[in-house]
Amino acid sequence: MNDNTTAPGEARVHVSLGERSYDILIGPGLIASAGQQIAARLPGIRAAIVSDENVADLYLEKLGESLSRAGIESTSIVLPAGEKTKNFEQVIAVSEAVLAARLERGDAVIALGGGVVGDLSGFVAGIVRRGMNFVQIPTSLLAQVDSSVGGKTGINTSHGKNLIGVFHQPALVLADADVLDSLSGREFRAGYAEMAKYGLIDQPDFFAWLEKNWQQVFAGGAPRIHAIATSCQAKADVVAADEYEGGKRALLNLGHTFGHALEAATGYDSGRLVHGEGVAIGMVLAHEFSTRMNLASPDDAQRVAAHLRAVGLPTQLSDIEGTLPPPDILLEHIAQDKKVKRGKLTFILTRGIGQSFVADDVPISEVLGFLKEKYTQ
Amino acid sequence: MNDNTTAPGEARVHVSLGERSYDILIGPGLIASAGQQIAARLPGIRAAIVSDENVADLYLEKLGESLSRAGIESTSIVLPAGEKTKNFEQVIAVSEAVLAARLERGDAVIALGGGVVGDLSGFVAGIVRRGMNFVQIPTSLLAQVDSSVGGKTGINTSHGKNLIGVFHQPALVLADADVLDSLSGREFRAGYAEMAKYGLIDQPDFFAWLEKNWQQVFAGGAPRIHAIATSCQAKADVVAADEYEGGKRALLNLGHTFGHALEAATGYDSGRLVHGEGVAIGMVLAHEFSTRMNLASPDDAQRVAAHLRAVGLPTQLSDIEGTLPPPDILLEHIAQDKKVKRGKLTFILTRGIGQSFVADDVPISEVLGFLKEKYTQ
Secondary structure (H helix, E strand, O other): OOOOOOOOOOEEEEEOOHHHOEEEEEEOOOOOOHHHHHHHHOOOOOEEEEEEHHHHHHHHHHHHHHHHHOOOOEEEEEEOOOHHHOOHHHHHHHHHHHHHOOOOOOOEEEEEEOHHHHHHHHHHHHHEOOOOEEEEEEOOHHHHHHHOOOOEOOEEEOOEEEEEOOEOOOOEEEEEHHHHHHOOHHHHHHHHHHHHHHHHHHOHHHHHHHHHHHHHHHHOOHHHHHHHHHHHHHHHHHHHHOOOOOOHHHHHHOOHHHHHHHHHHOOOOOOOOOHHHHHHHHHHHHHHHHHHOOOOOHHHHHHHHHHHHHHOOOOOHHHOOOOOOOHHHHHHHHHHOOOEEOOEEEEEEEOOOOOEEEEEEEOHHHHHHHHHHHHOO | OOOOOOOOOOEEEEEOOHHHOEEEEEEOOOOOOHHHHHHHHOOOOOEEEEEEHHHHHHHHHHHHHHHHHOOOOEEEEEEOOOHHHOOHHHHHHHHHHHHHOOOOOOOEEEEEEOHHHHHHHHHHHHHEOOOOEEEEEEOOHHHHHHHOOOOEOOEEEOOEEEEEOOEOOOOEEEEEHHHHHHOOHHHHHHHHHHHHHHHHHHOHHHHHHHHHHHHHHHHOOHHHHHHHHHHHHHHHHHHHHOOOOOOHHHHHHOOHHHHHHHHHHOOOOOOOOOHHHHHHHHHHHHHHHHHHOOOOOHHHHHHHHHHHHHOOOOOOHHHOOOOOOOHHHHHHHHHHOOOEEOOEEEEEEEOOOOOEEEEEEEOHHHHHHHHHHHHOO
16 A cells, blocks of 8 residues: 555545645554555654553554554553643653654654644654654544644643644544544544534535434444545645634634633533533534624524534533633633734634634623623523 | 834844745844834734843843833743753743733744743744744844754753754844843854854855954954854855755754764853854864865864864863763764764765765764774874
C-alpha cells in the first residue's frame, strides 16, 4: 500500500496546506497497518508514541508491533487519562522524555488516543526542537472528526481551556474505525455533536442526512465511515481556507463559546460534562440566541435541539448535573475565552441550519440577559 | 513618524517573509519613541513588557512612559537576569501573567532585554493563545544583531540549549543604539563575535571592513550603526530564504555547534563563558577543523583567530577558565545539539573566509581526533 491508494472500505481526505499538506485515512484496521503508512511517508524515522493508560492497554502493543514490522523503532510515553493531563507539567514530562530518547527534528511524535493525548502531544511535537514530525492516531470519535484535523494543539491553564498552544500540522492522520467500537455510548455521542456541527455550520444537507441516518452511524459500517469522512472533509476545507484562524476558521467554534464556558463552570469535571456535551448545549444556545437576536427562526433552534436530544445528547443548562455558577460568572468564563477581540464578544451566530456566521460585536448585555432567561427554564 | 520613514542617523532593515514581514529599526533614541513606532504598526493594542532586573532598572520606566504617551496600556513582568531564566518554570510564570492581564491574540508581548529575555518572551508570545503579537527591543549587541532577528525563540532543558521553542516572528524590532553604551566591554565583544560571523559566512568584504574598522564600531556612532545594520541585513537575507531552517539558515550556526557544546560543558556559567565567547572559539575551531579536513588554508584560520583575539575575544579552549570535561564528553554535548540529523554530525565548515557551507556527514572520529589535539594545545 502506498500513499496514493486506499484499501477497500477506506476513505481518504486530503488537507491542502501547501508544504504542510497531509492525508487523513479513515477505515478499519489502520492501527495494524500504521507502520506501513507512516514509513511510506516518513522513511527512516524513529518515533515516540504518546498515549494514555486506557488507550495504551487496548492498542499500544498492536501499534508498537506495526511500527516495528515497518522498521520504525519506537519508545512510548503513557499518561494519566483525562482532561486534567493537558497541563504544563505533562508538557515538560513528555518533552523531556522525547529529548531523552534522542529523537531529532525529522523523527515523529505519534499521538495514540483521544483529544487530550492529541492536543498535548501535538503541542510537544510543535515545540521540541522547534517542531518535529507529528502523526495522529485518534481513538475517540471526537478526535477523529475534530481535534486531530487542522493543527491546533494546546493545553489548559487556570485561566481557561486551550489558552496555551501552537498551530502544528500533522504529517498524517489515521482514523481507525474499528476502535470506535470500544467507546461508550456517551463518548460516541460526544463526538457525534461535532459531526452535527459541520452540518449546522454550512452543510444543511449533511445535517438532514444525519437526522435520517444517525442510527446507522451509531451502528457502524459504511454510513459511519461516510459521516466521519464528510466531517473531516468539512473541517479540512475550512482549515485550508484559513489555517491560522484569521477569519472563516472561527466558524468551527459554533457552540464552543458557550460550551467552553460550561466546561469551565463545571470545573472540567467529565462526570458532569464532557467537551462534546458542552458543544451540544452550546449549539442549541447559539441557535436560540440567534433567534432572540431576530436572526433565525425559532423552528431551526427547535429542530437542532430535537435532533441532539434524539441521539441522547444534553441540550439545555438543566441537563447538567449539579448547580451551575450564576449567569454573571458564566459570562466571565465566556469573556476569558480566546474568541474575544479587544474586549468585544465574538460569537458564531446563525441565520438558520447550515447558515452560521461570525458576529464580531455581540452586546454583552444581550448575552447576560439571554443567560438569565436560560437559568430560569 | 510612520513606518515608511527613518529618523536622521537611523537605519532600517526589512525582513521579507510575506504576511510575516517586519522592520528592524536601528538608531539612537528608539526606546523613547517605541510607543509611536508600535502604535503605528499595531493600533489599539495593549501590551506586556517582559524584562530582566538589570535592564528594567535602566529602561523600563522610559519604555512604559513612551507606550503610555502613544495610548498603549501596559503591564510589566520582570525576571531574574541570566541564562538560567530560560526554563520551563519561567515560561509558565510569564504565560500566566500575560493571561492574568487578559491580553488577547492581537495584543503584544514586548521583550525589553538581551537574548534571554527575547528568546523566552518570544516563546511565550508564540504559545499564548497560539500566537500573540511580539515586539523585540533588544538591549545587548548580541540580541540586536542575532537573536532578535529571524523568529527563533526557545528555552533550555537539562538535555541542552534551545531544545524547546517555536518559530515566531516579531512584528517589529527596535534596536536602540544608545543602550549599547551601558554594556560592559565583555558584553559588547560577545555581540561582536556574531557580527564577525556574518562576514565569515558569506561576506568576506564585511569581515575585511571589520578588521579595519572594529575600533570605530566599539567606539560608537555611524560605523557602529552601519555594522549592526549590515549584520541584521545579512541575517534577514538568510531568514527570508529559509524561515524554518530547512537548508541555508543552518549557515547561521557557524561556530555554534562547538560553541553550544562549550557552553554546556561549562554549565552555562557566564562567569566562565558567555554565548558570544563560545561562538568566537567555535568559529576558530570550525576554521581549524576545516583546515584539518583539507578544505581551507591554515592562513584563513589564523586570520580569524588573529582578528577575534585583537578585539579581546577568547579563541581557544585554553582561554576558558577552569577545567573542561574530557573530549569524549564534549563530543557527547555536540551530538545532543539540535543540528544532528539521523545520528550523523552536521557541521558548518568553510573553504575560507566568507565561504562557509553545510556539511551533513562529518565523521565523528575526525571530530574526536581534532578535539583531542586541541586539548593538548
